[in-house]
Amino acid sequence: MKIAYTHLLSHIQEKPSIEMVSDNLFQLGHEHEVEGNVFNMEFTPNRGDCLSINGLLRDLAVFYTVNLDQKKYSENIDKLKIDFENLSQDICPQISFLKLEIDNIPDTYKGYLNDYFIDLNINKNNFFTDISNYISYETGQPTHCYDANKVNGKLIFQELNTNQEFETLLDKKINLTDKNSVFLLNNEVINLAGVVGGKRTSCSSETKTVLVECAFFKPEKIIGKSVKYDIQSEASHKFERSVDPACHETVMRRFINLVSEHSNIKKMSFVSYKFGDITAHKIPVNVSKINQIIGINISEDEYLSYLLKLGFTIDNALITVPSYRSDIETQNDLAEEVARAIGYNNILKKELTIPKGKISNNYDIENKLRYFLLDQGFYEVINSPFVNSSSDVSIKVDNPLDSNREYLRTNIISSLLDNLIFNERRQKDSIKLFEISDVYTSKDSQINRIRRLSIIASGRAGHNYEDFSKKINIKHLTKLFRKVLPGENFDFQILDRDSTKTKIKNEIIGCEVDISNFSTEVLNYKEISKSPDNFIQYCPISELPYSQRDLSFSIKDHTKCKPLEKFILEYDDELLKKVFLFDYFYNEKNAEIKIGFRFVFQSTDITITETQVNKIMSVIIDHAKKIDGISIPGLN
Amino acid sequence: MSASKDITPPELIKERGSLHPINHMKDSIMNLLVSFGFEIVDGPEIETEEFNFDMLNIKKSHPARQMHDTFYVENKSNLLRTHTSPVQIRGMLERKPPLAFISGGKVYRKDDDATHLPMFHQVEGIFVDENVSFAQLKDLIYKILYSLFGRDVQLRFRPSYFPFTEPSAEVDILSREGKWLEILGCGLVNPVVLENCNIDSNKYSGLAFGLGIERIAMLKHGVTDIREFYKSNLDFLNQFK
Numbered sequence: 001m002k003i004a005y006t007h008l009l010s011h012i013q014e015k016p017s018i019e020m021v022s023d024n025l026f027q028l029g030h031e032h033e034v035e036g037n038v039f040n041m042e043f044t045p046n047r048g049d050c051l052s053i054n055g056l057l058r059d060l061a062v063f064y065t066v067n068l069d070q071k072k073y074s075e076n077i078d079k080l081k082i083d084f085e086n087l088s089q090d091i092c093p094q095i096s097f098l099k100l101e102i103d104n105i106p107d108t109y110k111g112y113l114n115d116y117f118i119d120l121n122i123n124k125n126n127f128f129t130d131i132s133n134y135i136s137y138e139t140g141q142p143t144h145c146y147d148a149n150k151v152n153g154k155l156i157f158q159e160l161n162t163n164q165e166f167e168t169l170l171d172k173k174i175n176l177t178d179k180n181s182v183f184l185l186n187n188e189v190i191n192l193a194g195v196v197g198g199k200r201t202s203c204s205s206e207t208k209t210v211l212v213e214c215a216f217f218k219p220e221k222i223i224g225k226s227v228k229y230d231i232q233s234e235a236s237h238k239f240e241r242s243v244d245p246a247c248h249e250t251v252m253r254r255f256i257n258l259v260s261e262h263s264n265i266k267k268m269s270f271v272s273y274k275f276g277d278i279t280a281h282k283i284p285v286n287v288s289k290i291n292q293i294i295g296i297n298i299s300e301d302e303y304l305s306y307l308l309k310l311g312f313t314i315d316n317a318l319i320t321v322p323s324y325r326s327d328i329e330t331q332n333d334l335a336e337e338v339a340r341a342i343g344y345n346n347i348l349k350k351e352l353t354i355p356k357g358k359i360s361n362n363y364d365i366e367n368k369l370r371y372f373l374l375d376q377g378f379y380e381v382i383n384s385p386f387v388n389s390s391s392d393v394s395i396k397v398d399n400p401l402d403s404n405r406e407y408l409r410t411n412i413i414s415s416l417l418d419n420l421i422f423n424e425r426r427q428k429d430s431i432k433l434f435e436i437s438d439v440y441t442s443k444d445s446q447i448n449r450i451r452r453l454s455i456i457a458s459g460r461a462g463h464n465y466e467d468f469s470k471k472i473n474i475k476h477l478t479k480l481f482r483k484v485l486p487g488e489n490f491d492f493q494i495l496d497r498d499s500t501k502t503k504i505k506n507e508i509i510g511c512e513v514d515i516s517n518f519s520t521e522v523l524n525y526k527e528i529s530k531s532p533d534n535f536i537q538y539c540p541i542s543e544l545p546y547s548q549r550d551l552s553f554s555i556k557d558h559t560k561c562k563p564l565e566k567f568i569l570e571y572d573d574e575l576l577k578k579v580f581l582f583d584y585f586y587n588e589k590n591a592e593i594k595i596g597f598r599f600v601f602q603s604t605d606i607t608i609t610e611t612q613v614n615k616i617m618s619v620i621i622d623h624a625k626k627i628d629g630i631s632i633p634g635l636n
Numbered sequence: 637m638s639a640s641k642d643i644t645p646p647e648l649i650k651e652r653g654s655l656h657p658i659n660h661m662k663d664s665i666m667n668l669l670v671s672f673g674f675e676i677v678d679g680p681e682i683e684t685e686e687f688n689f690d691m692l693n694i695k696k697s698h699p700a701r702q703m704h705d706t707f708y709v710e711n712k713s714n715l716l717r718t719h720t721s722p723v724q725i726r727g728m729l730e731r732k733p734p735l736a737f738i739s740g741g742k743v744y745r746k747d748d749d750a751t752h753l754p755m756f757h758q759v760e761g762i763f764v765d766e767n768v769s770f771a772q773l774k775d776l777i778y779k780i781l782y783s784l785f786g787r788d789v790q791l792r793f794r795p796s797y798f799p800f801t802e803p804s805a806e807v808d809i810l811s812r813e814g815k816w817l818e819i820l821g822c823g824l825v826n827p828v829v830l831e832n833c834n835i836d837s838n839k840y841s842g843l844a845f846g847l848g849i850e851r852i853a854m855l856k857h858g859v860t861d862i863r864e865f866y867k868s869n870l871d872f873l874n875q876f877k
Contacts, residue, residue: 029795044797045699220697227704240699293803293824293841295771332827336795336803339770344793344805349774354673354736354763367663373653380656381868384755385742395682397716398708401748408709419868428870432653438742440682442710449680464649529652531660532877535856541864541871558643565646586643593643 001051001234003137004119005037007112011057013065021060027343028059038120046327048219048241052140055324062309062341070112070138073256080269082211087158089275091181092193095157095215096248096272098255099148100128102208106262112138113258128203128210131258133234140324141214141243141251142235144191148209150201156184157193159221164189169202174229181221183213194222194239196231214252216245245278246323281321285314286331293335295350296342306341307334365518366436369453371527376480377462378432378455383415385437393441393448410441412454413495413512420456420508421500427546430460432472436515453518455490456510463598468582473507487521489513542604547613549601551620552583555593557629564630567623568597573616577602657876658757658865661853662740665759668783672776674761675737679723681744682714687722691832692800707744707754716744720760721800724844727762728833733840734765740849750861757849762825764835764842770803770824773843777807777822780845784852785809792816801844802826817855820847 005018016024022034025041030050033040041056049055057066080099086092105127109117116134117124124130128145136142162176166189176182176189183191190198194217203210219242226236252270259265287300304314311322321328328334339347370380386397386405393410400406409415412435423431434455441448457477461470470476474492481490495508555561569579576599583596599620601613624630655663666676688694689701699705700718707716723739731737740759748754763776774793781791790810798804801823808816822845827837835842850862857876859865864872 026792026794029797031794044795046797220695223697223699224702227702292767293769295769330802330827332802332824335770335824339803340795344770344774344795347771347774347793349778350769350771352763352772352775355734356673370655370659374655375650375652377651378653379870379873380654380659381873382656382658382866383868384753384866386754395709398710398712399703399746400707401746401754405754422868423870426869426871430651431870433868438681440680445710445713447680447682447710447714449682462651464651465646466648531655531663535661535853536876538857538859538864538872538875541869561646580649581646584645586645591643595646 001041001043001237002035002120003039003041003053003056004115005039006119007053007115008056008060011053011067011069012060013067016064024060024063025056027345028062028340030056030059043241045241048238048243049140049324049326051238051241052136053138055140058311058322058324061311062306070254071257072250072253073260074253077256078269080271082271083154084273085154085156086273086275087156088181091159091218091221092157092215093218093275094245094248094273094278095213096252096270098212098214098252098270099268100210100212100256100259100265101148101267102259103264103266105205105208109262111261113262126203126205126207127262128207128212128259131255132212134258135251135255136234136238139247139251139254140238141247142194142238143251143255144197144213144235145203145207146190146197146201146211146213147203147207148211149207151185151190151211153186157215158182158184162189166192167199168192168196168231169199170196170231171199172231174231176229180225181217192225192229192231193217195225195229195236196233212252212255214248216243216248242326244324248272278323280323281329282318283321283328283331283334285317285319289331290335290338293332294339294342294347296347298338298342303338306338310337310341312337365520365522366451366453366515368522368525368527369515369518370434370436371529372484372522372525373434373455374529375484375527376432377430378434378457381416381419381433381435382437383409383412383419383435385409385440387414389414393443395440395442395447408440410439411512412437412439412452413456413510416454416456416510417495417500417508420458421502424458424502424504426543428459430462430472432457451515452512453515454510454512455492456495456508458504458506458508463580463582465581465584465596471506472509474509477509485522485525488518540604542602544603544605544607546577547601547608547610549599549613549617550582550596551599551617552594552596552633553624554631554633555595555629556591556631558593560627560629561593561595564624564627565595568620571620575601575603575608575612576616652877654873654877656865656873657853657857657859658849660876661856662757662759662849665780665784665847665849665852666738666740668780669738669759669761672779673736674763677723677727677737677739678741679717679720679726679739681717681742682709683717683722684714687725688715688717688719691725691829692721693826693828693832694799698799705746707746718745719743719846720758721844721846724760724762725829725833728764728830728835733835733842734763736763737761750863753850753862753866755866756862758846759849760844760846762842762844764825764830764840766840768824768841768843770805770843773805773822773824773845776843777820777845780847781807781809781819784856796821796823798823800826800829811855819852819855820845822846 031042132143159181167173181193182189190201222239287303313320385408387409388404390407395408457472461467490511492511495510578600582598585594720739727737738761792808793805796804796806804823825842830837
């Protein structure tokens with residue numbers, strides 16, 4: 001909601017700067033952006049009372065001398081005779097109607113009304129709707145204006161099951177379904193209560209006789225309607241957050257005043273219906289409780305002075321909560337009021353000591369497994385549980401984001417298979433992934449939760465010179481895992497590659513094991529990998545293709561082996577993404593070492609070219625060729 | 637030229653994998669909190685409305701309960717937890733004060749864009765004892781954020797609203813660029829919630845806090861698009877060793 005700084009300032013005696021008001025608003029918990037002279041406010045949902053000039057001023061009164069002195073019509077008003085029936089009094093316990101007839105429709109506006117449209121750059125509509133909109137901005141109470149000449153029959157308020165088309169005053173046709181709170185005229189919906197009025201009875205630029213409706217609706221009956229019917233209205237935003245049930249006459253008298261400032265009122269009449277009592281909420285004065293909750297030590301006088309400034313009244317050791325503060329019910333609520341007034345940042349911290357708790361064993365087994373897998377070169381992934389396929393034990397999401405994600409997965413391995421294919425398509429030739437997650441299934445309305453480890457691997461066993469030429473298969477993984485965790489059964493399987501639609505022929509090996517199947521022997525595993533001490537700064541990933549080059553060297557002077565290795569492995573170029581030693585062989589017959597390096601190139605902005613790669617390779621080759629005792633077969 | 641006899645093979649470099657950065661961040665925060673004295677408690681991701689909303693004082697009218705915000709399953713008989721707070725309810729029902737425990741894990745909301753995903757991670761903690769105050773909550777939050785961001789970090793506490801805490805606060809940190817960034821929510825446990833868990837709110841009070849793991853991980857690692865965390869791209873994961 002946008003609120004102009006100048007509109008607040010005209011009611012604040014001290015005339016604080018916009019920066020001071022901004023700081024005050026943050027202290028009170030009212031987030032906002034300052035856009036020129038306008039506060040773009042974002043209120044928490046419990047503070048519907050602040051959605052107006054007066055609402056914000058009531059809160060700012062804790063810092064300043066605030067005058068809520070807008071003029072109101074103060075004379076007696078004739079009683080309105082209206083054919084109205086409230087058939088859902090529990091939803092609308094209070095409603096008022098004002099009927100006004102004016103002489104002429106003004107061409108221009110003045111005073112606050114004019115400032116509202118100019119300062120907030122708001123488009124005008126018609127006279128009465130404009131007044132209604134301004135009244136909502138100033139007081140927080142939405143009102144609805146019917147063209148009185150179009151309301152010719154019995155008006156009924158009712159929550160009912162409807163299935164009829166309704167055209168809003170914004171020219172939008174919506175189909176009302178299920179339960180809605182509506183106003184009916186001759187059995188036709190003319191107003192979706194608390195959300196938007198109808199076109200049939202709306203005011204126009206010709207309207208001279210208006211019927212103004214001012215109501216309190218139970219928020220829970222309004223919530224969800226604007227989203228359901230895709231109607232963003234300020235009224236629904238306010239009604240959803242609750243309005244002041246005791247403000248009707250004040251609001252209507254202010255309405256009359258604004259109209260009278262712009263036109264001669266020929267006739268006016270007013271009626272207010274109350275269906276049940278609205279009793280003020282009272283809370284005992286208990287400053288020691290407030291001090292205990294916040295952790296401060298203020299006097300009762302100081303405590304009550306904050307509440308008085310915020311509009312609370314105190315009588316006989318009881319605090320009466322203002323009618324517009326539906327969010328205040330308990331001592332904790334009052335403590336928050338005091339803390340806001342003092343400022344959360346001004347409350348000094350107090351040392352907190354917590355006795356040591358227990359540490360769960362399951363997490364240790366899980367963590368040991370994770371670090372064991374890290375040591376074997378596996379990467380941990382996390383996948384969304386939403387999938388499009390189902391089995392007879394799948395759990396269905398009632399309201400999925402889309403039809404491709406309407407079930408919860410019943411296994412993890414299918415997600416890992418997708419991850420593997422994703423990486424194969426990015427030219428990865430050695431892929432090892434794992435995920436530990438809960439998996440949920442349903443049988444006979446019973447939801448079953450199992451914590452599982454799933455592992456998938458394919459391609460080269462690794463990139464070092466021992467593993468490079470080995471392919472991942474069941475034998476390889478079983479041997480690797482049994483060597484370290486001999487007592488655990490991983491039960492590796494070859495996964496079907498047919499559904500992956502890739503040309504790669506490497507076997508895909510995977511397994512999925514319940515965490516509960518692992519024994520406490522896992523706890524004896526001594527991990528090599530360590531969790532990083534620092535939080536590494538991420539470099540954006542390139543989606544462009546790689547280019548690879550292999551280079552083999554024959555080395556007769558073995559003392560040159562290490563310097564060559566050092567030079568190549570430490571060679572730095574922004575296009576050289578990775579280099580590793582993939583081949584090593586010592587030929588005893590001629591005492592010659594053969595050593596091979598793979599260079600992987602990738603650019604972050606354009607597809608890398610042969611020329612770029614050759615240029616870097618030339619520098620490396622030229623350097624190597626200068627080393628005595630080293631030759632490059634095929635090049636020398 | 638005479639050849640050297642040193643034929644020591646080159647170092648055999650075994651490639652290590654990496655923890656997922658979100659799990660690493662979650663572990664880091666949970667380990668920190670365990671070092672403060674909190675116990676780890678676990679709970680299911682499929683929850684009832686009672687535990688996810690009712691017991692936490694989230695009224696039927698609260699927008700979070702709408703179908704457009706919460707994933708419901710099995711004909712609305714259950715839901716995917718929208719926060720880790722139901723674990724606090726389960727933990728409080730199973731224990732007697734004084735109690736201090738944390739829970740971490742996946743939570744679900746109907747969002748899907750560059751800064752929100754339908755699945756994300758939270759860590760929450762609760763401490764209930766006699767005379768727990770907002771000033772003590774501040775002390776704990778300072779300790780957590782000093783540990784995560786260093787003692788030079790500037791903090792700002794702002795009043796906020798959560799149905800399960802009162803008073804409630806959001807805490808911002810000042811970024812290097814001079815912008816305040818929201819980092820966690822916290823507050824004193826609403827007495828209604830304590831009473832729902834059979835804890836005498838006249839005798840006991842509690843503090844609670846919750847952190848969004850992805851938000852902190854994005855800040856700490858400089859990741860700007862939350863979706864990067866869940867593509868399982870080895871080029872991405874390989875950076876977090």
